[in-house]
Amino acid sequence: MKDYFLTVFDKSGEMLLNESFQFKSDDEAITHGRKRLEEENYEKTTHRMTRSGKLLIFQR
Template identity: 55%
Template sequence: MSRIYKLTVFEPSGEKLLDESFQAESDDQAKDLGGNLLKEKNYEDKTHRCTSPAGKLILFHR
């Protein structure tokens, strides 16, 4: 059963660069998919977080 995860990327000023939801079957898959999205959009080095539907932090970079 897939669940909806949320990926958000920020500028140091707090401005949101990306606020995207995606589906994944597990936290591990969400971590991979979120990482791929960050690479595609060239946001790997920006402040970002990915959270599970339960609010668990899956990915974080400051």
Template identity: 50%
Template sequence: MSKVYKLTVFEPTGEKLLDESFTAESDQQAKEIGQKILNEKNYQDQTHRCTSPAGALLLFHR
């Protein structure tokens, strides 16, 4: 069953650069999808987080 995950990217000022939801079958798949989105949009070095529907932090970079 697919779940909805949330990927958010921030500027150092706190401004959101990306606020995107996506679906995945598992937390591991969500981590892979989240990393792919970050790489495609060239946000991998920006402050970001990816959270699960249960609130677990799957990806984080400060």
């Protein structure tokens, strides 16, 4: 299992969401991350998802 981190920021830099989760593959984690962004209505808000410093999802 690999550790993933999903973070969402508003325009002032305030952290709106900061979650970590574990999955076996990047594809599973990306699917979960996108689902969480949709659930919280943050698809268009600045966000990133990383694993071991690798940027997997990014929106500015």
